[in-house]
Amino acid sequence: MSKKPTNPITKIFALIGGFQVAIVCMVLLLILTWLSTLEQTGPGGLYWTLEKYFSFGAYYVRPTLYGNDLPIYLPGGYWVCAIFTLNLLFGGLMRMRKGWKHAPILVSHFSMLMLMIGGAMTYHQSREAYMLLAVGETGDSAFSLTELSIEIAEVKEGQKQEPLVISSELLAGVRGKPTRQREFLLPNFPFDATVSEYHIHNELFPVQGNAPEGVHVVDGYYAMPTEPTGAEETNLSACIITLKERSSGKQHELLLFEGISHDLTVTIEDKIYGLRLHGEIWNTPFRVRLDDSRGEKHPGTGMAMIYESDVTVLDENGSAERKFKIEMNKPLRYKDLTFYQTSWNDAGPKVESGFTVKTNPSDQWPKYAIYTCGVALFVHFIIKLFGFVSNSIARSKNEQ
Amino acid sequence: MSSSKLGRWIGFLFVLLVVASMLLYTAKDSTVSGPANVVDGYEKWDPELVKEFGSMPIQDGGRIKPVSTWAGFELLAINGKRKVRFESNGEKVSIKPTEWVLDLMFRDELASKMTVFQVEDDAVLDMIEMPHDGKKRRDxxxxxxxxGHLKQVDKLRDEIAQKTKDEREPIEDQFIGLVSNIQSYVSISSHFSPVKEAMADKSSSLSDELRLFSTWVERWPQLSQFLAAAAQQEGKQMDGLNKVANMISMRVLDSVYSDIALFPPSDPEQASWPKRQGWLSQYMQNKVPADQDQFQYLREMETLALAYGKDGQQGLLEAVKLYKATVQTKMDERGEGKSLKSEMVYYKMDYFYYSITPFILGFIIVACGWISPATRWGRGCNRIAWGLLVIGALLLITGITHRSILMNRPPVGNLYDTIPFITAIVILVLGFIEYVTKRGVCLGLAFFLASIGMFLAMWYEQSKGVDPMNPLIAVLRSNFWLATHVITITIGYAGGLLTAGLAHIYIFARVFNIDEGDKSFRRFMTRIVYGGVCFTLFFSLVGTILGGVWANDSWGRFWGWDPKENGALIIVLWTLIILHARMAGYLREWGIHICAVAGSILVTFSWWHVNFLSIGLHNYGFTAGDGLKAIWAFYCLEAVVIFIALGYAINEILRKKQQKNAAKLEAE
Structure with missing residues (x-):
């Protein structure tokens, strides 16, 4: 940090880029990381703890330790990272002394800045879904395990038409807030829809005798909300969707439950409509065929040794483009998408491979960041070490 | 006596105290507590038989290993140590794992009297209504x-099995541990049960072939029909037939517990060696088809068992030699068991255990040198200590390399691996600093940390009772990432710990005035601690981000806030805070040293504590038990050091301020 700032704007720059802000940000990040590590062991698990500590919407955090809320409030991790990134930009790059002596530190600051921006891009721009294929099957879509949408489609002659999707983003305002409801106007359908009583984790029960007090019974079934688990992908959401016919004002209630693997149907104005609450579908820009899938366990144990899959990427016409082998630690990267081998199952009639499909514009940034930062810090510390060693040797000689 | 001399004596006594504690710890588990365990009529096994039997191959934990290795970890898991001690006919006897397995397999009546089931808390015994009067809480x-209490054990096990892991009480976890140990014990003791005795003695009318149980098993489809047909006819022979039928059913009932894979299968493509488990029982009930591998396995075991029954130890020795030749031919065909001999050598050499001696001895010698450092005596002690450090380091590095060759992977892949590796790094780095600076500061610390490291390795191996050379899960099977990410992050841990060690020396030197106000010494210590922080930062940062790059290739995300990742990030952040705070002028001498000591708490959290949280994807080192207490004790100890240092630092600042004010007043 070189000159003392004079005008107010430079003063603000100096403040944000100063050592104080850097240290405060790092201390806060350390505390937040430590507390979130401990809180993960609680009922919130990893998913909800991260939502609480590091999500965009978490402006402040009240930590919970071993089930007790601590009497402190801390700024949200996302925003601490944002300020730290600015600090790196202003203090670590713009205001820092330039010159060969400082070049390694400048480069390492630049790498860290790249890492932070890459992290932000991943947070906002990456998308992740799951594709399950049996050997011989071809897939062109993946579904999210954590983001749920409602699909509404007309069913003609037993065939489901192109569905209208109420996305997870639109449902975010009511999800996990059962007292709230949201109306969706559906001009392509003869009805509008209202989503309410959206609980994150439920169990579905048929009414036998009297239903428990306070539950909403629809068509002889009710969803009993339970505490969400920490592993978000294991939660089973449920909501009530009320379809109101625009012509007559007649209402139809349906209980949508994530655990039901087929559409619920309703007849409105002599037409059949199917509705379903499930993981958001993501159409991949190319198709993938699973040619072969192999799994091995360490002999005599149930411990996985190898999972690998041979896949063929198909073009739009269905002809083979390229063949790949996906292994643990060796994903398939093709046209902005990455396929990771996540699961393997040979219990059924056909061997199945589960792939996590991901798109992330900053996918390789950390790799480049670590290469540059590693080299820069190595050079810096080696220079320092040489200085220390030569001083020590000189000192020993003097003493002799 | 000057305060610095007093400080040196305190240092010397501290070393003796530490060494005495370590030796007492070792002695604790080697001493038979309470009334002696009496196993009268015990006859020692022939050493040649023990050697031959111990070198037999076994498939366990996903790899082929010598029986001696497997026996060692089985005994360690059950008994908490690798030796069984008892009294036999008034004489003290100590047996090793292979001998214990031989007893269990061939002389169960003696083995069952040996007190080998270590119970940490006798409340576990209350749960199965087992009396334990006159015994200690841990016995x-x-x-x-x-x-006599196995029925209660079964009942309680079924009850606890209904609970999820989170619902279980810690004492129930201990009970499940005991159940697992009982199962392992029964698996070994019942391995030869179906074939220990011939179906009839030589005086009977049965042919030689039919006196073998294996023949009955192989010809069971025909013989069972014959028995069924004979049962229809009344006659004098019915008693004999009933006897045979009962004998078979008893043997079959007894056979289901064996979970041991000693004999390779005939199909070279089949990686798993057969285990008997419930196969015999199901086969005899016509539930599974005939299996030639199982037949041959049973025949081979029968040959061993009958040889012992007929000719005792000598007979068994001859049979084991023949059996080993057969297995070796099969293994050669399959390309297995090439490192068995090397593994036997590894355990015989016991590098890590033997490295403790030069480390402790060196620690004592360095401490002796502290009494009078600038004399010939001090210099002599220093030279001897250097020699011992080199011997200890060579043993340690050879051990790590030998393990690495045996495992066919880089040296660090699980929590146990990290301990000798970190110890070796600490020794090498401190040795290098000592060699360059010749201040005599790092040598003692190297011995201290090396001794602690090796005791930790011993304790961890004993408390886990699991072979740490077993293969890794699929996601960890990447020699490139193990050699880069895991190695660098582990070096980062080593850096954090040795830096904290150096900071302790500064603090103790200041508190006990050992440095006699030598400012150059203080500056030197601050410089090497600063260097240590840089070292820790470099390796932790590179290791952490490399881990992210690996995670991105394995799980599809660079950062997942997994506890182990978070622990590494905490170390990186802490070192960055120290360096930036120093650059900004917020931290000076005391500050850097105090922060470096606090760093040891964070390294311990990352290295050990997160393994107790039982969450996350880095599930290679989950552990439980007294370890958590030890971690908290370490935190408390370090907190005390930090508070003492803070007290001194504040006192010094105030004193300097007062002196400054006094000088100012005087000047006015």
Missing amino acids: RYSMAEIQ
């Missing part, structure tokens, strides 16, 4: 004592 019990 050992024999199978003969537990035998």
Whole structure:
């Protein structure tokens, strides 16, 4: 940090880029990381703890330790990272002394800045879904395990038409807030829809005798909300969707439950409509065929040794483009998408491979960041070490 | 006596105290507590038989290993140590794992009297209504004592099995541990049960072939029909037939517990060696088809068992030699078992255990040198210590390399691996600093940390009782990432710990005035601690981000806020805070040293504590038990050091301020 700032704007720059802000940000990040590590062991698990500590919407955090809320409030991790990134930009790059002596530190600051921006891009721009294929099957879509949408489609002659999707983003305002409801106007359908009583984790029960007090019974079934688990992908959401016919004002209630693997149907104005609450579908820009899938366990144990899959990427016409082998630690990267081998199952009639499909514009940034930062810090510390060693040797000689 | 000399004496006594504690710890588990375990009529096994039997191959934990290795970890898991001690006919006897397995397999009546089941808390015994009068809270019990309570054990196990892991009480976890140990014990003791005795003695009318149980098993489809047909006819022979039928059913009932894979299968493509488990029982009930591998396995075991029954130890020795030749031919065809001999050598050499001696001795010698450092005596001690450090380091590095060759992977892949590796790094780095600076500061610390490291390795191996050379899960099977990410992050841990060690020396030197106000010494210590922080930062940062790059290739995300990742990030952040705060002028001498000591708490959190949280994807080192108490004790100890240092630092600042004010007043 070189000159003392004079005008107010430079003063603000100096403040944000100063050592104080850097240290405060790092201390806060350390505390937040430590507390979130401990809180993960609680009922919130990893998913909800991260939502609480590091999500965009978490402006402040009240930590919970071993089930007790601590009497402190801390700024949200996302925003601490944002300020730290600015600090790196202003203090670590713009205001820092330039010159060969400082070049390694400048480069390492630049790498860290790249890492932070890459992290932000991943947070906002990456998308992740799951594709399950049996050997011989071809897939062109993946579904999210954590983001749920409602699909509404007309069913003609037993065939489901192109569905209208109420996305997870639109449902975010009511999800996990059962007292709230949201109306969706559906001009392509003869009805509008209202989503309410959206609980994150439920169990579905048929009414036998009297239903428990306070539950909403629809068509002889009710969803009993339970505490969400920490592993978000294991939660089973449920909501009530009320379809109101625009012509007559007649209402139809349906209980949508994530655990039901087929559409619920309703007849409105002599037409059949199917509705379903499930993981958001993501159409991949190319198709993938699973040619072969192999799994091995360490002999005599149930411990996985190898999972690998041979896949063929198909073009739009269905002809083979390229063949790949996906292994643990060796994903398939093709046209902005990455396929990771996540699961393997040979219990059924056909061997199945589960792939996590991901798109992330900053996918390789950390790799480049670590290469540059590693080299820069190595050079810096080696220079320092040489200085220390030569001083020590000189000192020993003097003493002799 | 000057305060610095007093400080040196305190240092010397501290070393003796530490060494005495370590030796007492070792002695604790080697001493038989309470009334002696009496196993009268015990005859020692022939050493040649023990050697031959111990070198037999076994498939366990996903790899082929010598029986001696497997026996060692089985005994360690059950008994908490690798030796069984008892009294036999008034004489003290100590047996090793292979001998214990031989007893269990061939002389169960003696083995069942040996108190090998280590129970940490006798409340576990209350749960199965087993009396334990006259025993300590933590004590050992024999199978003969537990035998009568196995029904309660089964009942309680079924009850606890209904609970999820989170619902279980810690004492129930201990009970499940005991159940697992009983199962392992029964698996070994019942391995030869179906074939221990011939179906009839030589005086009977049965042919030689039919006197073998294996023949009955192989010809069971025909013989069972014959038995069924004979049962229809009344006659004098019915008693004999009933006897045979009962004998078979008893043997089959007894056979289901064996979970041991000693014989390779005939199909070279089949990686798993057969285990008997419930196969025999199901086959005899016509539930599974005939299996030639199982037949041959049973025949081979029968040959061993009958050889012992007929000619005792000598007969068994000859049979084992023949059996080993057969297995070796099969293994050669399959390309297996090439490192068995090397593994036997590894355990015989016991590098890590033997490295403790030069480390402790060196620590004492360095401490002797502290009494009078600038004399010939001090310099002599220093030279001897250097020699011992080199011997210890060579043993340690050879051990790590030998393990690495045996495992066919880089040296660090699980929590146990990290301990000798970190110890070696600490020794090498401190040795390098000592060699360059010749201040005599790092040598003692190297011995201290090396001794602690090796005791930690011993303790961890004993408490886990699991072979740390077993293969890794699929996601960890990447030699590139193990050699880069895991190695660098582990070096980062080593850096954090040795830096904290150096900071302790500064603090103790200041508190006990050992440095006699030598400012150059203080500056030197601050410089090497600063260097240590840089070292820790470099390796932790590179290791952490490399881990992210690996995670991105394995799980599809660079950062997942997994506890182990978070622990590494905490170390990186802490070192960055220290360096930036120093650059900004917020931290000076005391500050850097105090922060470096606090760093040891964070390294311990990352290295050990997160393994107790039982969450996350880095599930290679989950552990439980007294370890958590030890971690908290370490935190408390370090907190005390930090508070003392803070007290001194504040006191010094105030004193300097007062002196400054006094000088100012005087000047006015």
